[in-house]
Each structure stands twice: as structure tokens, then as C-alpha cells.
Amino acid sequence: MFFNPRTLILGGVSLLFAAGAVASDCDDGPWAPVSMTGADTGAPWCDTMWKQGPVIAGVEAWANNERLKAIRFTFSDGTVGPMHGREDGDKHGAISWHPADDKIVQATTWGDGRGRRVGRVVIKTAGGKVLDVGKDTDGQAQYDHVVGNAGIMMGAFGHAGYDIDLLGFNFLRGEIKKITVGDVKFDQSAEDLNSQKKGLKPQSLDYQHVTNGLTTTITKELSGERSYTQSKTWTSSTMISFGFKYTIEVSGEILDIGAKASTELSFGVQQTETYTSQYEETNKFAWKFSTPVGPGEEAFCRSFAWEGEFNGKYQSTVTIELEDGFKIQYPEIGEMKQVHWSEKTDECQKTDFNDGIPKIPSSKRAISFVA
The missing domain is CATH 2.100.10.30 (Jacalin-like lectin domain)
Known part of the structure; x- marks a missing residue:
């Protein structure tokens, strides 16, 4: 029947x-x-x-x-x-x-x-x-x-x-016309994350120490390259249910890792963003620099960059608008993951670095004596 x-x-x-x-x-x-x-x-x-x-x-x-x-x-x-x-x-x-x-x-x-x-x-x-x-x-x-x-x-x-x-x-x-994710608020604030430097850490790309035992000045050169990936992923029930064939606009207090200076990172807040299923970009750090080392002198050289990593939950209000104008609205908890890198820093000095930035643990590559 x-x-x-x-x-x-x-x-x-x-x-x-x-x-x-x-x-x-x-x-x-x-x-x-x-x-x-x-x-x-x-x-x-x-x-x-x-x-x-x-x-x-x-x-x-x-x-x-x-x-x-x-x-x-x-x-x-x-x-x-x-x-x-x-x-x-x-x-x-x-x-x-x-x-x-x-x-x-x-x-x-x-x-x-x-x-x-x-x-x-x-x-x-x-x-x-x-x-x-x-x-x-x-x-x-x-x-x-x-x-x-x-x-x-x-x-x-x-x-x-x-x-x-x-x-x-x-x-x-x-059909769905538009999906908006509004009133976004993360469980953690940018101020708290920055005060703790949570997820922000320096990464050594190269580190070398040389002692000149000659009677003439030498030149110490560092060169190399390393790949790195930056990414940002939003995860929520709405993404799983409806996907990214629709434009999804998000607004609110959106946490984001950005440049505090060209060579340092910090957390900030932006107001709007467009969801993508996953942003991912792979690039390379490439370095080549040198320093003179006088007779009997030492040189400590390094290349490093800051990596920022965040994995946090947020609360929001989702609005799904159909082509006929009908709107479905519901609260939702989601998750955002981000990995971001700063620009690199290349530097040399006559005494060793003691600021806590890690060194590449390879004695054969990191230390040399010229005689």
C-alpha cells in the first residue's frame, strides 16, 4: 500500500x-x-x-x-x-x-x-x-x-x-545555494597561545662550527636546501555531509598563524575566510652564505626557521541556504589544523649560540678544524 x-x-x-x-x-x-x-x-x-x-x-x-x-x-x-x-x-x-x-x-x-x-x-x-x-x-x-x-x-x-x-x-x-559558518570562536585565544608560544618552535636547517688553525684567513661557506610543507585543514560534520562543491564562507574570531616579523611567527585573529577542503603547499628553503675566519679564530654558523603548528577546536553556527531561500541552522563544533613556516634566518658569529635554538646533531658535519 x-x-x-x-x-x-x-x-x-x-x-x-x-x-x-x-x-x-x-x-x-x-x-x-x-x-x-x-x-x-x-x-x-x-x-x-x-x-x-x-x-x-x-x-x-x-x-x-x-x-x-x-x-x-x-x-x-x-x-x-x-x-x-x-x-x-x-x-x-x-x-x-x-x-x-x-x-x-x-x-x-x-x-x-x-x-x-x-x-x-x-x-x-x-x-x-x-x-x-x-x-x-x-x-x-x-x-x-x-x-x-x-x-x-x-x-x-x-x-x-x-x-x-x-x-x-x-x-x-x-539544491544548496550557500553554506555559511558564522560566530566562530576557538576554545583557545591568540593571546594565550602567544604567551605560551604553544606550537611555535624554531627548526634548525643547518649548523656548522669551524676553527681556523692556519696563519691565513679562510672563508667558511654554508649551503643546502630543505623542503617544507604549509597546510590548513578544516574538519566538521558539515564538511563530511555536504563537501566542498559548495562555497563555504566562515566568519568570526578565526585563529591563524602568521608572521610576527618576516623571520618569526605568532597567532592572530582574522574575521573572514573561505573554506577549502585542504590547503597544502610545498616549497624549499635554500641557503648559501659565507663568513671570513681569521687565523686562530672560530666561527659558528647556522640557518633556521620557525615552524608553527596548531590543532584546535572551535564552536560555530552553520547556516545552509537552499535555492528557494529556506535556511537550515544548527550549532556545530569543528576542528582546524594548520602548519605554517616563517622565512629563514642565516647568521654567523665568533661565539656559540646559546638561545635554545636546536642544532643539527651531526658532529662530523657540524664541527670542523682547518690546519
């Missing part, structure tokens, strides 16, 4: 779901036209996290030769929903996909042929993944659910006892 949302969602199901806040979340949302298959017997259930951000990213189902026995959903943040029905029957299937990269193109259900239960379910994604679990439905009417242009399953609902009595889906009703 296939129910039209005009006659059922606005009637009996709303009353059944009204007792619980979670159940009521499946009633009213930014859904494509909703339909369902089965009968309104058994206990009502609703699986959705659309007010918190995660979307459905996996379905597992069990059946026998007569009907769908059980179903369970997994969300994009890894949350596994409860089992509906009873895990039984010799037919079983599971499907999982990444909503940020793949979308649902088909969701079809059949009844059990008696108007009492759900008989079969088929879900297909654009990437070719298929869930097909249930009885032989040859000769039965099939019911195709409207998956919307975005193909994002925001929730599922139904009734269940020992079997799946009724099953329906909540698909996002339109």
Missing part, C-alpha cells in the same frame, strides 16, 4: 509522532514531496539529525520471502541509528556512500502484497552503489520516492514491530 503525504503525513502520523521531539523532526522540514509504503500499525519511529547537521550515509536491511524484517540507518558523522524491526530473515544487504561526493538517484519501495507490511526496498546512488533487499515483487506495483535534485537523504521514518510495517524517506527538497 502506498500512502500519499497529503492524506497521511498531515493526519494520523503527525499525531503519532507528536509525543516525542525526535519523532516530530520527520514531520516538518525542508523535504521534497514525501511518500511512504506500508500500514500505520506498530510503533512509529523517526531517524534524522537534520537539526544538528549530519545526513544519512548508510542503510542496512533484513528481509525474508514475505516482507522487510528490519532496517537501520547510519549518519555522515558515524552515528549508527537504532534497529527498527527484528533482525531476522535470510535476505540481507547494506550500502554506504559519501554524501559529499555521491547522491541518491533512486529510492523505491514495494508492499508485501497484502497491504500490511513493506515488502522490498531499493536504493541506488549516482556512483553505482545499490541496496536491494526484500521479497520477490514481480507483478506488484512499485513506488518511487522523490529524491530531489540534491539526492540527499536527511531522514527516514516509519512504523515497526517484529517487521517493518511502514517506511518513508525525507529527502532535501532543493
Whole structure:
């Protein structure tokens, strides 16, 4: 049996779901036209996290030769929903996909042929993944659910006892126009991080010590190169659920490692930024410099740079705006990781450095005596 949302969602199901806040979340949302298959017997259930951000990213189902026995959903943040029905029957299937990269193109259900239960379910994604679990439905009417242009399953609902009595889906009703992440505030402040120099450390690129035992002046030269990588990665449920095919704007107190001076780093705050899945850039430090060393004199030379590393959590408010103007808003905790380097410093002096900047621990390379 296939129910039209005009006659059922606005009637009996709303009353059944009204007792619980979670159940009521499946009633009213930014859904494509909703339909369902089965009968309104058994206990009502609703699986959705659309007010918190995660979307459905996996379905597992069990059946026998007569009907769908059980179903369970997994969300994009890894949350596994409860089992509906009873895990039984010799037919079983599971499907999982990444909503940020793949979308649902088909969701079809059949009844059990008696108007009492759900008989079969088929879900297909654009990437070719298929869930097909249930009885032989040859000769039965099939019911195709409207998956919307975005193909994002925001929730599922139904009734269940020992079997799946009724099953329906909540698909996002339109394409996403824009995602904004506002009111960003990190757990740590730039002032505290700078006072502790947390994550900011000097890295030795080269260090050499030479003693001139000759009666003439010599020239000590240092040269070399080293690769380094700068990166910045944002991680949150929104990124996992919707990906970076949409422009994601972020605003608030955004921590960032930048140059205090050309050769030193510090934490600062910027107000706006555009999310990218991951910024990564590889460059090279290259150094070549020399110093004269007089008879009987010593020279201590080094090349070094500051590396800044940050891994911190932030709180924010996410707003997802659809093409029709509807907005979904929810609080979210995310994480940002950043690695940044300063410019290098090249220097020589007649006495050893004692400022705590590390030296390359290689005695053969670091110390030499010219005689």
C-alpha cells in the first residue's frame, strides 16, 4: 500500500509522532514531496539529525520471502541509528556512500502484497552503489520516492514491530545555494597561545662550527636546501555531509598563524575566510652564505626557521541556504589544523649560540678544524 503525504503525513502520523521531539523532526522540514509504503500499525519511529547537521550515509536491511524484517540507518558523522524491526530473515544487504561526493538517484519501495507490511526496498546512488533487499515483487506495483535534485537523504521514518510495517524517506527538497559558518570562536585565544608560544618552535636547517688553525684567513661557506610543507585543514560534520562543491564562507574570531616579523611567527585573529577542503603547499628553503675566519679564530654558523603548528577546536553556527531561500541552522563544533613556516634566518658569529635554538646533531658535519 502506498500512502500519499497529503492524506497521511498531515493526519494520523503527525499525531503519532507528536509525543516525542525526535519523532516530530520527520514531520516538518525542508523535504521534497514525501511518500511512504506500508500500514500505520506498530510503533512509529523517526531517524534524522537534520537539526544538528549530519545526513544519512548508510542503510542496512533484513528481509525474508514475505516482507522487510528490519532496517537501520547510519549518519555522515558515524552515528549508527537504532534497529527498527527484528533482525531476522535470510535476505540481507547494506550500502554506504559519501554524501559529499555521491547522491541518491533512486529510492523505491514495494508492499508485501497484502497491504500490511513493506515488502522490498531499493536504493541506488549516482556512483553505482545499490541496496536491494526484500521479497520477490514481480507483478506488484512499485513506488518511487522523490529524491530531489540534491539526492540527499536527511531522514527516514516509519512504523515497526517484529517487521517493518511502514517506511518513508525525507529527502532535501532543493539544491544548496550557500553554506555559511558564522560566530566562530576557538576554545583557545591568540593571546594565550602567544604567551605560551604553544606550537611555535624554531627548526634548525643547518649548523656548522669551524676553527681556523692556519696563519691565513679562510672563508667558511654554508649551503643546502630543505623542503617544507604549509597546510590548513578544516574538519566538521558539515564538511563530511555536504563537501566542498559548495562555497563555504566562515566568519568570526578565526585563529591563524602568521608572521610576527618576516623571520618569526605568532597567532592572530582574522574575521573572514573561505573554506577549502585542504590547503597544502610545498616549497624549499635554500641557503648559501659565507663568513671570513681569521687565523686562530672560530666561527659558528647556522640557518633556521620557525615552524608553527596548531590543532584546535572551535564552536560555530552553520547556516545552509537552499535555492528557494529556506535556511537550515544548527550549532556545530569543528576542528582546524594548520602548519605554517616563517622565512629563514642565516647568521654567523665568533661565539656559540646559546638561545635554545636546536642544532643539527651531526658532529662530523657540524664541527670542523682547518690546519
